[in-house]
Amino acid sequence: MTPSESTLLEMRGVRKTFGPVIALDNVTLNVKRGEIHGLLGGNGAGKTTLMNVLFGLYKADAGEIAVDGRVAQVRSPREAIGLGIGMVHQQFLQVNSFSAAENIVLGTPLRNRPTLDLTTPKQKIRALSEKFGLSLDPDATLESQPMGVRQRVEILKALYRDAKLLILDEPTTMLTPQQVDSLFNSLRAMVKSGLSVIFITHKLREVLTLCERITVLRNGKSVITLAREEATEDTFIKAMVGEEMNIGRSLLFAKSSYETEIAQVGSKELLKVDGLSVEAASQENQVISDWSFTLREGEILGVAGVAGNGQHELAESLMGIRPCKGKVVFDGAEMTTLVTRDLLARGIAYVPENRWDDGLLPKATVAQNLILGSHRRPPYSNGLMLNLGAILKRSQELIDEFKIKTESPQSLAANLSGGNVQRMMLARAFSQNPKLMIVHNPTQGLDIPSTEFVYNKLLERKRAGMGTLLISENLDELFLMCNRVAAIYRGRIVGVLERGQFDAYRVGRMMSGLE
Amino acid sequence: MDQFDSFIGFARLILLALVPYVLASQGTMLSGRTGVFNVAQEGIMLLGASVGFLVALYTKSLLIGIVAAAVAGGIIGLALAYFSSTLKMDQFVIGLALFFIGLGASSLAFKLVVGVTLQLPRVPTLSNLRIPLLGDIPILGEILFNQNALVYFSVLISIALYYYLYQTSWGLELRAVGENPKSADSLGVNVVLMQYATTIIGSALIGVAGAYLPMVYTGVFTQGITQGRGWLAIALTFFGGWRPQLILLGAFFFAIVEVLSLRAQIVGSAIPYQFLRTLPYITTIFVMIYAFRWTRVPAFLGLNYDREKRSLS
Ligand SMILES: Nc1ncnc2c1ncn2[C@@H]1O[C@H](COP(=O)(O)OP(=O)(O)OP(=O)(O)O)[C@@H](O)[C@H]1O
């Protein structure tokens, strides 16, 4: 094959602006037939925007797209689909009240249009899901399905339309390690059958195990495209962040030099939970039965578990969002009956797992989102009126400190990129300077420097003697930062490991109910 | 007062009263299912009543009058679709503006065409259409199968809408637009086209609902002839959970209340008719409180979809 024959997709000189923001500037991307092509880049680098242009959701200001060597106009998703492009979005685009099969066939020319008889489409769906190991029940309504299944629906949507090129925008953020493995197997099977895949992620390890070639974006420009063999982790980090990160002094890459500091804990109890139980509000929610644990000053206590085993309920009941039984003592005072507003005032902050639904007011400005929760207190409010000057000043400081990529504090929060929404939520929680912070998957969707930044912030809190409850599905993260890790399974604490005893396999067994 | 007191007469009146509710509410439901929340019903119905009446008066054809009312409603629908789907303006604000436009235009048209007269012009009322064979069934035949054409039409359109929405793949696409327009868009469904089509057709149905009033009840057009039926149609749509089959059922309740309050007005009763008239609103509120799952509304009702915006406004 000549080089041009092996090329499936070429994007040349793509430019996209949103008002004054230049999201993409002269970007080039070249994807070969039958390869998994990694797309790397920091938060707000323009990865999602580039893919939205390719999929016809955004209209580019300039640039050219060629598929199979022919220049193509992509003015709408319909045309993109016609060219054999399928996309799995960072936020799934699904009709929750429809069944999996209905979501998949939606918009396709069904032969028997007037009858909505889905027998034949379902056969095709079953065949595809078997072929690529994407098991699901076509008749189940999506609302009740876990993230892993919902993602398979998104992938099957593309495969059902005979996509030649599948775009996956941060597909692994919401998945458990097992689900990631099965996704990778499916992707490999797809590539074997001739598909190409564009794979966006922040996890270098994933890129290096899965992708043949990798393109790096930085600040809306394509920096470099490399084959996997040519490159190491360092090359990519350099390409992504420039020289702004000092790898030698990094918490992430030079773990051992921080060991003694992280291992330290205060002696005073900050939080004591005794017999905490949460009843299921609906079937999907796991009941928490009889949890007891303590968290000391300066401690980072980890909670490890596969999503849906009670961690969401734990966080919400401690934050007063969900009714619970049992006794919770915080900082010497009982707080079981307090409402969220009082809990915030006493110095507890929360970073929820689902940033889109639980963490963000999309139609409010970045500034408003940043002070949410402290907005009743001075200097932001005198009890009656908001002090807009103080709010703007403080939010600008936070935007600078947490490097939130936004045009101004007054921009709509919904326009932030995925990782920047996460930074905004973290900035809000950290800025409240809480004695206890409950963080749930705090680094999901964050690029490497931001992850490093968050870990440093957590360390700072530890030095100041404040406590953190770190709920995470990322064992590396838990083992790096925590003094103790509690493994949970089906709403029960299976066991608690001390730092020094951490063992991924052991925790893995506990999390799957084998121990 | 035979009509009210004989069973047959009473049942016939209910079916008669059913029609404007069914048509206006199905029209509301249709565009709502693609996310366009029409709140101009009262204005559209008044305009439909006025235009339908005037055209029927001059063409001497009720059918042409009904078509004209549908066209007038459709034009308002087109405006609503243009301002919300294309220009992404606030649907409620536009809807209220269109209500006032309909209100004003209906009486203006009447004054321009008819002028001020002592003797109000009349159109003949829609005659009954007896269905062969079925109409001969005792009692039932008289109630169900000896009615005017729009009674049959409103039941048939409800059935057709049910079939369309839930049994065809077009219906699947239509519902998807109201539940998650971005998802529909990303699968190649033409969101804007769907919204235009449903809003125009829906408003046309509402226009016909308006024309029904002078053509069946009174034979004349008077200001405020709709008597709040347009607002009630919105309530009925919620009452019926934005589903055509339940809207048809719910319309019976609304029609019964209307007939009862009419009776109270004419014959007199222990319960003041003003109270009876508020009953549909009160019931709707209770239905919405206690049967929220049942009255599940389209997820993007009242919101506009913009492909390049990350939030839906
Ligand atoms: N619809 C929009 N309106 C305004 N600004 C936008 C819009 N979409 C993206 N942007 C801006 O464009 C830039 C690139 O965003 P994009 O979502 O492509 O980043 P990303 O590389 O996907 O980042 P992340 O890893 O955080 O998801 C950001 O500064 C973002 O605020």
Ligand SMILES: [Mg+2]
């Ligand atoms: Mg993104």
